[in-house]
Amino acid sequence: MKRDTGLAVSGDDLSEEALATxxxxxxxxxxxxxxxxxxxxxxxxxxxxxxxxxxTIVRTTALQxxxxxxxxxxxxIRRGELAxxxxxxxxxxxxxxxxxxxxxIARAKDIEIDVGSDGAVCDLLGDAARLxxxxxxxxxxxxxxxxxxxxxxxxxxxxxxxxxATVKDSGIGIRRELLPNVFELFRRGDSGxxxxxxxxxxxxxRRIVELHGGxxxxxxxxxGKGSTxxxxxxxxxxxxxxxxxxx
Amino acid sequence: xxxxxxxxxxxxxxxxxxxxxxxxxxxxTDLLLLDDDRDLTDAAALLLESTCSVRVANDVSEARRELQxxxxxxxxxxxxxxxxTSIAFLRFVGMYSPCTRRVLMSGCPFDEIRSxxxxxxxxxxxxxxxxxxxxxxxxxxxxxHINDVEVGR
Numbered sequence: 001m002k003r004d005t006g007l008a009v010s011g012d013d014l015s016e017e018a019l020a021t022x023x024x025x026x027x028x029x030x031x032x033x034x035x036x037x038x039x040x041x042x043x044x045x046x047x048x049x050x051x052x053x054x055x056t057i058v059r060t061t062a063l064q065x066x067x068x069x070x071x072x073x074x075x076x077i078r079r080g081e082l083a084x085x086x087x088x089x090x091x092x093x094x095x096x097x098x099x100x101x102x103x104x105i106a107r108a109k110d111i112e113i114d115v116g117s118d119g120a121v122c123d124l125l126g127d128a129a130r131l132x133x134x135x136x137x138x139x140x141x142x143x144x145x146x147x148x149x150x151x152x153x154x155x156x157x158x159x160x161x162x163x164x165a166t167v168k169d170s171g172i173g174i175r176r177e178l179l180p181n182v183f184e185l186f187r188r189g190d191s192g193x194x195x196x197x198x199x200x201x202x203x204x205x206r207r208i209v210e211l212h213g214g215x216x217x218x219x220x221x222x223x224g225k226g227s228t229x230x231x232x233x234x235x236x237x238x239x240x241x242x243x244x245x246x247x
Numbered sequence: 248x249x250x251x252x253x254x255x256x257x258x259x260x261x262x263x264x265x266x267x268x269x270x271x272x273x274x275x276t277d278l279l280l281l282d283d284d285r286d287l288t289d290a291a292a293l294l295l296e297s298t299c300s301v302r303v304a305n306d307v308s309e310a311r312r313e314l315q316x317x318x319x320x321x322x323x324x325x326x327x328x329x330x331x332t333s334i335a336f337l338r339f340v341g342m343y344s345p346c347t348r349r350v351l352m353s354g355c356p357f358d359e360i361r362s363x364x365x366x367x368x369x370x371x372x373x374x375x376x377x378x379x380x381x382x383x384x385x386x387x388x389x390x391x392h393i394n395d396v397e398v399g400r
Binding site for chain 1: 285287289290294330375376
């Protein structure tokens with residue numbers, strides 16, 4: 001059985017199926033949060049279980065918050081209201097920070113995140129919060145489609161006035177003919193498997209990257225062979241870096 | 248999350264099964280819970296353990312191993328298991344352990360789920376988010392059905 005993987009959007013409205021999927025995706029974390037909260041309320045958990053309950057509630061709430069942010073950003077994108085607040089950003093530090101923040105979500109599936117950098121200065125004028133969102137969405141996508149107990153490799157390198165951040169997973173992969181569609185709004189990768197999720201994260205990531213004058217692309221050797229998502233952003237020139245920094 | 252009790256069925260056999268094949272009887276319902284979300288299964292297992300002896304599986308392979316170790320009275324199974332549905336596994340359970348009551352849970356009552364009820368691939372459906380009182384009642388109701396069949400009511 002295979003569900004339609006492209007959620008139909010007509011005009012400004014979500015289709016019934018899209019709304020049902022949105023409801024489903026919002027409900028799933030509620031189930032987890034409610035379950036652990038009820039256990040805490042009963043007062044029967046030991047110290048280790050209580051810590052697990054709190055950690056799960058915090059982590060799941062963060063995931064749901066990301067989901068709601070994505071939904072709001074979808075509206076901003078459609079209205080052309082997604083704006084950037086530019087500041088100096090060290091891309092390598094930003095990526096390391098996001099990877100650290102995503103560790104609890106990855107470890108819930110026994111997934112390790114390896115972060116590497118070529119050590120070059122990777123300063124650019126960009127919206128730090130939005131660029132964090134890009135990396136978070138790329139990592140969340142990798143975690144979602146990776147098998148348990150696997151590894152995600154994240155690498156930041158400088159090349160010809162640009163910085164490239166790649167997120168490589170060993171997950172379900174993407175069929176070659178579907179690679180161009182991966183970043184479309186409400187498009188979930190059709191790898192021949194039924195998919196869950198809204199398919200918003202990568203579309204939002206692409207828009208944010210484009211607003212920074214960069215580009216984003218996906219590569220995969222095919223189904224079951226993992227995928228690599230890359231972001232390339234223009235670095236600021238020496239002159240720009242010498243100029244007064246935005247307040 | 249292992250419960251007490253004992254299995255009376257021959258877990259490795261696949262032939263000559265009948266509705267009367269014994270499963271287990273330790274006072275609590277032997278429940279196999281299958282969902283790919285470990286956070287959810289761990290919480291659900293704790294919430295249900297006062298009434299059920301809960302075994303947890305987070306993928307189909309684990310569930311098959313548990314099923315072969317001991318056939319549960321009741322299977323509580325999510326519709327979506329990662330990137331696949333549980334339909335194939337439900338068919339397997341229907342063949343391998345026909346006396347196991349199969350309860351499906353999902354966040355969305357899609358048409359295909361209703362058709363699973365129609366073709367008796369599942370005995371009952373629970374909408375997520377689960378209310379655990381309702382879930383327990385549903386499990387007990389399903390297992391009462393087994394008891395009724397066993398005593399010939």
